Structure formats: C-alpha cells, structure tokens
Amino acid sequence: MSVEKNIVPDTIFALYARQPEGPKYRMLSAALRQGVAEARLPPGTQLPPVRDLAWRLGMTPGTVARAYTLLTDEDLLTAEVGRGTFVSGQAEQRPPLYITRPWREGPDGTEMVNLFTARLPDLGQIDLINDSFRRLAARSDRALLDYPTAAAFAPARQAVVDWLTAVPLGVVHHEDVVLSHGAQSGISLVMQAVLRGRRPVVMVEELAYPGFRRAAELLRADIVSVPMDEHGIVPSALEEIARKHEGQILCTSPELNNPTAIVTPSERRRDIAEVARRCAFDILEDDCTFLGETRAESYRALLPEQGWFVSSISKTLTPALRIGFAIAPQGKRQTLRRVAENGFFGLARPLAHLAHDLLIRDETREIVRSVRRRNAVYVRATVNALGGYDLGWHQHSPFAWLRLPQGWRSAAFCLAAEGQGVQVRPAEDFAPRTGFAPHAIRIGMNAQIALPDFEAALARLRCLLDNRPEQEMMA
Template sequence: MGTIWPRELDDTKGPKYKKLAETIRSAIDDGDLSTGTKLPPVRELSYQLGITPGTVARAYSILTDEGLLQAEVGRGTFVAAKQKPVLDDVWARQLHIHELNNPNHISLFSPRVPDVGQVEAIRKALVKVANGPELTFLSYPTRSAYQPVREAVVNWLSELPVGSLNEEDVVLTHGGQSGLMVVMQAILKGAKPTVLVEDLSYAGFRRAAELLRADVVGIEMDEYGVIPESLEKAARKTGATVFCTSPEVHNPTGLYTPLERRQEIVEVAKRHNIQILEDDCYRMGDPRAPCYRALAPEIGWHVSSISKTLTPSLRVGFALAPQGRGADLRRAAEHGYFGLAQPLAALTCILLGDPKTKILARAVQAEMARYVRVAVNALGGFDLTWDDQVPFLWLRLPSGWRSAAFTRAAEGQGVQIRSADEFALRDGRAPNAVRIAVNCHVSLAEFEGAMQSLRALLDNPPEQISV
C-alpha cells in the first residue's frame, strides 16, 4: 500500500497512544521515517499493533499538532518536512523527559502553575512584540528605553507594602534567583563576607552566596522565623553583611513571620549594620505585614518574580533597592548582564501593563488553592503546615518514617517530593519532614491520586521508631 512502519511498540507501562507517539518521534529522529514517508492508515496500523483505531488516531493527532506529521485529505498521513527548531515542543519534552518515560510519575518537586488564560495572553503579547519597531531587535538594553517597563513593574507591585517605590529603585532580573544574586553583588564587600540565613531555608540563598565566595551561617528558628537573640549573637560573632529571609512564605516550612518579630529583627539589623534581603517569590495572596523595605527603608532589599503567579518560563523577576541604593543595584546588573533582552522587556511591559493580567494572577491563585485543599483533605490528619495561598505544603513525618526513606518510597509510588535535608545547611540538622509542591500540570484527579499514595505510605510505615 506504499506505507511504512519501522518498529514495534515497547512493553513499558502507560497510555498506548503516548507510547505510539513517542515511537514515531524516535523513528523520525533516528531517520527510520524520513520526510515524506507515508504512515499506515489508522485501521491498518491498529490491526498490525493490536490496538484500537482511536489510539492510533490520537497519536497521529498529537504528532500533527507538533508539526512532525502532516495529514493530507484523501492521501493519508506523512512525515512532515523538518522545521528549524526555533521554539518547539522538543524543549518542553526534554524538560519533562522523566515524566514522559514514566507516564504515571508526578513531580511535586517545584510548584507548577495552571493555565488560566495567561498562555494566550503571552502569545498575543508576543505578536505585538514581533510587530514592534525594528530597533527592538537590533539595540542593546538602555536605562532610558526600559523606563516604561520599570514603571509597569511599579504598577504591578502597587498593592505590595514595600514603602515608597519609584522606577529608579527597580532592576529587572532573569527570575527571582537572578535577583538574589544581583542584590548580593551590590551588597557584599571584602575578601570573605558572611551571609546569614535561616537554619532551614531556600537553597538559592546559600548557592548565590557561595558563588560570590561568601561564608553562609545559619540562624536558629522557631515557629515565627529566626530568633532575634540568635541573630544578634551571630551578627556580633561574624560581622555579617546581609541577612536573607522569606517572612511572608518561608520556604520550605510555609511559616509566616508576624509584624512584631519583623520589627525585632529590624532593630538587630540596624544595630549591626546588616542589610536585609527579602525573597517574596512564593507569596501568592495578599501580604500580611509590611515588607522589610517598608519597615527599614535604608537597609531593606526586596526580590520577587512572576514565576509562581503567572509563569516561570519567561524568567522575569524584580529586585528593589532601599532608599539611596538604586545606583548600586543598577551597577551590579549592568556589569553582570546589561539587562533583559529587548524583546523580553517589551513583552514584560505589555503583560504587566495590562489590568487583565492581575485578574489572571488571581485566577492562578484560586486554581492552585483548589489543589492545596485536595492535599489537605488527604493528609490533614498528619502534622501538616499549609495555606491555600502558598503553593506547597510542609509535612512532618510520623514515627516510623525518616525523610530520606519516605521520599524514596514516594518515588517508588510515582510521586516525587523534596526531603527537608535539601533545605538545610551542609553542617546543619534537618527536621524529619518533606515539602510537597502543588503541580497543576496534572489533573485534579491525578493530583488527588498522588496524595492518596502518600497517605497510604504514612499509614503504613516500615517500622516503628521510638522518639
């Protein structure tokens, strides 16, 4: 019949349409199916492989949408001519290759936001950028050209209690982690500076500090954040330059630092001339207290991004300098990377300048809250810290489980979570706990299934350990 089928399906578990689609992809990549090759008709291939015609049709449809196949009415389905890989699905497939090879696997490593309309908004904005002035694609970034973008950021953050803010205080960064690095570059001085962090904290703090040849010292915590007396003691002992913290949503425990404790921390920082670097990237709801930049305008630095509110794919973040330090922050950014690429800056300006984008951010928040509540319904009988405005949960394990063993057992059930050890300093002690991130890239039913798998493990520990 003039059609070619080069190989059999493998016998791995998972939906047959996905296996068939991946088999065809591999055959195209390996050259077994070249451009113009005609694939077997749906019914013929379904008979040959012993699967339903609907399964074959679904696989063909997926690959046609990806541009790998081309359907011609009355003629059949052919391998499409290869297009230049500017922005294609190969990148996305490589990013999630483990899940593709393990269809029943669900990653709860990092929060994944749902699409509530922001994908279409980004596509439309990209069209506007593409049709913009030619110089957008030919010029270096400049401060004056980016002023409208910074003003859009100020408007985006207008409801955040960060104190007096104007566009000259803002530096655009490549996501929140880049923002932390730029701020530290603006602050740290001397041959071997010291950075203070919470005993259990976001690993990005210490990784940025270590890249800048700084020592990292952990500060003892309680249920409200770092203990002011411990911060004072470390400040005296180390002569630290900066204290890194996440008072609204502590990563990984989800705890919140109330106003009174923040004020005590500010007093310690002022006495010892310590800058306060606040990471606000995980907050999705309204802030519950003024930011450190508002409480201590001369020493408070602030970093946030759109990764948890809209999308992490664009890698857009914001660093805010304290009063009088905007030039220092700009210098660090300009010496490091000049600025965001012109097209990305233009895209950011369009998105953040559109009032509808804040509505989308609230819709993301509401959808992620649904997933959080499903997790709480399954795991709420255990020692769980959660908030439906936070895209992860903190689970303290019951007797009989240790965090390393529990994460391995969870992965054996197809659920990937993070152990508390990943958030502890190298010489620090980690609690017997795990962090469970919300993944809205899977259906609510699939997410609930993952929670039930974790519940079953918690109910059946391998052994009882006395405490």
C-alpha cells in the same frame, strides 16, 4: 547445598531477571513480591541468607537486606531471630509500600506524579503570552539594533512598581527597580551590590530556599544559618550570630518561608529590623512564593536604607519567561544598577517590552487571581488528605510542609514515595549542608494534573504515613 535448597535461590534468580531495569533493591523486592503472588514462593518458604543471595545475584549484601526490609515492612516477609527470613503466612497483606515500575522519566512514558515542585495550571497564560509576542512582533522598533539602556526600560520598571502597588514597600521610584532574569538572578545582583571583603558572611534561615546558599557560594561568601521558631527567625539568635560573624546581609522570606510555609508576623519583623539597625546589616527579602495579598510591611518599608526586595512572575504567571525584579533601598539604586550593567548590560529589549506589556494588562491580573483560586483548591485537597499529620500549609502557598511521623526518615520516605509513583522533596534540600535536617518533606501543588490524579497521589502518600516502617517496633 541440596537440590531442594537450590530451588528457592534459582526461582528468585529467574524472577529477578524478568524485572524491568531500575535500582537493584527494587528489582529484587518486585521479584520476591511476584514470586509470592504467583505461589512460586508459598507461605512458610525460607529465603536464602542475605550473603548467599547477594552472591547468587551479583549484588551487595546491603542491597539484599534492603529488599528484605521493604517486604518485611509490608508484612509480606517475616524475620525470625536466629532462624531466618520467611514468606509470611498471613492471609491479608498490608498495601505495598513500594511499587517497582519502568524507571522512565520524560514526555514519553512518564510514570511519576511530580510533587517535587509547584506547577502552574494554564488558566489563559499561554494565549496571553502568545498575544503579547504578536504585539511585540508588530512593533517597528529601530532600537532593536541598540544595546539596552536605562531610559528605554523606564516603562517596564514603572509597570513593575504599579504591579507591586499592594505590597507595602515604602516609597518606591521606578529607578529603584532593576529587571532581572528571574528572582534567582535578582538575589545574585543584590548580594553583589552588598557584599564586601574577602570572606563576607551571608545569614540565612536554617530552613530556607536553597537559591540563597547557591548565590552566596558563587560569591565565595561564608553562610551562617539562623535558628527559627514557629514565627520565623529568632531575633536574639540573629543578633548573636550577626555580631559574632559580622554578617553583612540576612536572606529571608517572611511573607511565606520556603519550605515551611511559616509566616513571620508584623511584631517579629519589627524586632528583626531593630536587630538589623543595631548590627548594621542589610536584609534581602525574597517574595516569590506567596500567592495572596501581602499582610505586613516589607523589610524595605521597615528599613528604608537597608531593605532589598526581590520578586518575580514565576509562581503567579509563568516561570518560563525568567522575568524577575530587584528593588534597591534608598540611596542604593545606582549600586544595584551598576552591578546589573557590568554583569549583563541589562535584560534583552524584547523581554523588557514583553514584561511591560504583560504587567500592564488587566487580563494578567485576572489570570493571577484565577491561579490563586485554583492553587487554594489543591491546598485544600492536601489538607483533607494529610491534615491528620503535622502539616504546615497556607491557602496561598504553592507547597505544603509535612513533618514525618516517627519511623520515617525523609530520604527513606522520598524513596518510598517514588516507589508509589510520587516525587516529593526532602528537607535536606533546604537545610545547611553541615547542619541538622528535620525528618520532613515539601509537597508541591502541581495544578497541571487533574485534581483527582493529585488526590490519588496524596492518598498514596497517606498510605505510606499510615504504614510507617517502624510502627510495630514502637508499639
């Protein structure tokens, strides 16, 4: 190779060595971007072949090809068939799709805007919880030396019943309630109470909260996904699957599907309940994510002897305390209670007292209303920024579901978003492991960051959507 041809790979090598640690393709793309910006790689410069540069930098050809592709998508490079890859001569470049930054996460130097999950703002919860702890500490309770008992937890269970007064659950007595360590614990308790046999079958929505599948896997159950349409589970498909696989329980979130934000209307719920009656399976309803007023009857009301209900305070007040509750259908309270007692004896007494104190206070309900209002502000910002695309949302949802335009795959988009300093969650996390995942992402309403910062993160996502990789190829 001539001296002139050595100049370009040597320049790239020097730039690459100066980049902060991170994924190699990002370090290389940042080095090339810097070389162009500093005119060390002027327009028209031919870059080394992929294999040659990979050997020079000690990485795989696929890594180099990935970096080249990213910068080609930005119009920083051009690829000419039969000739090679060149630095673009265009005067104006498309906004960068990927930004390499120090790859750090944590309290110190965190660079990412976390939209991977919803985060609650502090609208008085911290002071309220601390006050409840002080009230708890002031109690003179000799029972702190005893194991939990059902009788001792009666006030806390009644507080749960009163807390859920607006939810159409049918007839509920406090003895139908079991306190759990968050909703995930409640889901596991219900499955243990229902499932029987060596390989029981759990049916879930084809796009569903992944905790359903995790709980089923722990119990060595087979998991079968049920097709959905714009209204939720398709009743005819559910009946076919239930009969074919002898499904024992259906796990669903009809009030607000996680992740799609689909709300199952009343008529569809009644059709699904009729399928459950005919096929004799139970329904576990997870009601954790919906922040508004309940609109339709729960499956516990529609199926008094087959409907289980699980909820928590994680999305409305705080996820830190891990306070949840499971409610058994008629005739099943002893089974549910026995599972809890045999599994962990029951919630710790102080935590049960804390749950009681929080749920009966008027201040708590006012804070929940404030959380609901604040969440709606962030939802509106999301719709304003991304509503031109295929966006699933609800004003009382802590997340939005974005179906990506042609040219983007969810994994690639999530990587691109991270490059822009924004973390989002891919559809694959909600789909069955062996099933098809749509090209979509879930965006969490992170109300712990200021609204302008949240809007700026959405603007970066919008830039990615507006400049998708295959745009020119499809034109």
